[in-house]
Amino acid sequence: MMQDTPTVDLAKEFRLLLAAVKATASDLGPELDEMLVDGARKPLEPAEAERLLVRVVETIRRSADERGDARTAEAARANVNDLLALATSARDRVRSLVSARPVRMEKTQTCFLLKVHNSIERGPVVPTPVFHEKEVPMNGGFIRTSDIKLWESNERLEIHVAQFRAKNSRPPSPEELFQIMTGKMLLEGVGAEDEFAILDLARSIAANGVRKPPIVDVDGALLDGNRRVSACMLILSDTSGEFTSEDKKRAEFIFVWQLTPHATADDRQRVIVSLNFESDQKKDWPEYIKARKVYEEWNAMLAVETPKPGPKQQAAMKRTLSKKYALGPDTAVVNRYLKMMKWAEEFEEHHINTRKHDVFTVKHRATKYFQYFDEIAKGETTGGVASALSQSDTLRQTVFDMLFDNKFDNWTKIRPIKHIATSEEARALLAKAHVEPDIEQAQELLDLAITAANAKRAEQRSVGADQRIENFTKWLEEVPPITLYEVVTLDNVKRLSRAMGFVEGILQKRLAAAGPDDVD
Template sequence: MSESDDVLAREIALLFERARIISADLGEEVEAVFGQAEVPKLTAADAASLLNRVVEVVRMRQRELGQTPLGEQQYEALMSQVRAARATAGVQPARRGGGRAPFQEYGGISPHPVKPVPVFHTREVAVTEGYVRTRDLDLWDSNERIEIHLQQFQRKHARKPTPEELLEIMFSRLKLEGVTENDQFQIPALARSIATNGLRKPPILASDGRLLDGNRRLAACYYILLNDGFTTEQKKRVDYILVWQLTEHSTPADEDSVIVSLNFEDDHKQAWPEYVKARKVFDEYETAIQLEGGRITPERERQIKRDVSMKFALGSDTRTVSRYIKMVQMAKEFEDHHIVDRERDRFEVQHKAADKFQYFDELSKGSSPGGVSWCLGQNEPFKNLVFELLYTDKFKKWSQIRDLRLIYENDEALQLLRKAANTPVTSPDDLDQIQDDVDDALAIGRVRRSDQRAVGADTRIETFVGFLEGLSVKAIAAIKPGNLVRLQRALRIVNAMVEQQTELFAEPTEE
């Protein structure tokens, strides 16, 4: 062993000891970083990599401890030991993120300073703009958005995730205990938007290559490149992406300003109301149908819906387009009734339709017999009555719409609804009373349905008993054991009911 190797081994041994003094767990984690590596045989690059991993372990532990972080003196003492080991190994700290972005000339555009200098959180921060190959960028493995996931992965595997594993976390595919199956980061939806429109907002890199902003956007670009559900043209659209990178003269304060500005400050952008989006989708669909110039096949209509869905970045699944079409068609009937029949102001009616747009989702559901839409179509006065109640805010909530199918032929319930529709509202108390009347009308329908179910149950039981009595021994032997157990359990319940009500179930006697 050379003298320098001996010094390096001693510095690393002191590093282990320092970590154990601070925390037994931390000492074990630091030692685990080196694993079975033989210090005398470490190359300078290997030593740099391992010592940088030590820094990451300590930082991770600081975040994990939360209310009881490492003391400033403890942290500085440990970092001094790391620096001593680095100096002995003759290596420099590795720059996280890979250093300057690998800018390339693309589409005739060369890397250039952004002018005027952008301002982040009241601070001018100089950046360079240029194209990079998407696959040359990695997600930031210390991003706050996935901090809990990263800590959990580190604890489970005693290492940081690879770039591939980071993508799996962002795609919600990597299973971690306690993480729900919900798509937490909604990468596929973002990917569909980017595939259609391109990357409209450049990710921002620190001077050393870390992603300060844009982890989801970069993950979405990878999602497009790695999935067969996107066209060659869409993949080409994200093969190279425009990024901003802070200059080598940037400071930690510059980085903080970027993070605060893009993650804490509201840009006050307001999404379009669903009514507006649905009308645009509907108009596009209607125009495409009219251009066909006549009757079209179901397959052609499905293709038109797919084309419309892709145009508005809704993906290849056409359910949203179909839902919007039905909602707008019902909303147009609502508007026609109030503008033409009731002679109300067109713009007031359209404002009301936009405000109540979610109601049209429920009103347009159930086109088969017994459904809400079917019931409205069977009874024009009933539909107009519902439109009147909706316009005058006399439904408490949109979920009440589902029960309309229970009362469209019930005279008692309809009488209550007509009373509610014709009663003027002069105060909030009046509105509360009227809304209660609407609720009472719907309750009548629910009670009647419950009575019908009770009668139906009696008929089904009578039929089932006859079926049982007619079964042969051979047929009973063929029944699955599990079903026999369920039948036995049900019969026990019936037997208990009979025993408790002997008079009610007593066989009639002949006089």
């Protein structure tokens, strides 16, 4: 005998709840009243009514938690508890109606989560996630990475896929999508660089795992997470040795959220809109904070090494540090951070100990202008910014003071400091900018100092030009051709070719103006 489908008067459920709120707990807020009025007046489908009742229950709980001490007397608590029980009962009655109704499946499930992996069982995601103002039920669990299908309809790949279709008269295969995502398939108009930064993400995943579950459909197609899954695939397919067997083991299975077989086209669209059009409002740490973490860790590593490690051991230690913080397999970022922090610490020490500024004000300034220390740290050899500042206490203190006082309006103004150091006129203008109290006037004086330094450089480059050209052309005429072909590096050959091309037009005009009698 077939069981009768339960019937529930949806509007009545909301009317009863509304009356109970007005009678016993009218101070729970207008949001609750508005939801109940909507439920009482609007014709709702059972699934919509269930979702609304879930919100009602959550609102009652939240409102009760927010009530102040003076309003939490025993009688008030009893009223709220009774109301919560009433709302929960209504929700369960409507839920029974929803579960009893046959729902047409829009897609057949062909991809299944593992029943258990790493002692974690698959099951419903609780609480039910909300996407673009609607609850979308999902299951969570592990899936083998190779069972996930990269999503060709991802808007991120719209142009790439259309270009592939136009060229090949077919959509790309999953393997070809992977090649597009990782930059291994060259498409006209697309550079050979890692456009989607998959390698950087792979390095992060190798260090931290996949931190945000990708979302897959019932057939294994990705709705969100193409980059994360591509990064896992890159780790698994790596033959360079960058990723260890442990990294590959970690990337072989991914914890995902999967739509249920009852998901609708509207559910899918809401997931896509919510995760790609709406910002998650995450704000990255300032680079100063990241660099300080690396700097402190590096000093801690050095402190336990006795005797002091040599260059080769330090390079290995930096590679370990770089991998720990997901900064890549080489030490470029670590070295950059260490140099920047060295100058940032000098800046802080100067303003705290010499200028007697507030410690936290100084640290805020160091955070604000941290990228400027990247420019300051460049050029440790003679002729560079770091070298110029290291050789002159006055110049270094002037730059630190002007930086603190917001007199550098752009980080590009740091670079010419190395030229200002060699020009008496430019140094005098910089000194005026240093003591000028008006920031805009000081910035104008700084610009004048840079202009004066550049003019001095142009003058210096002109002096002795004849002798330099004579020496270079004599050497060039005498150098064996095989040297240019086999010994000189390709980069220098390119530089020479560019330089010759640049001056060719000028030389031809000079020769034409000189007349035939002056040309050998």
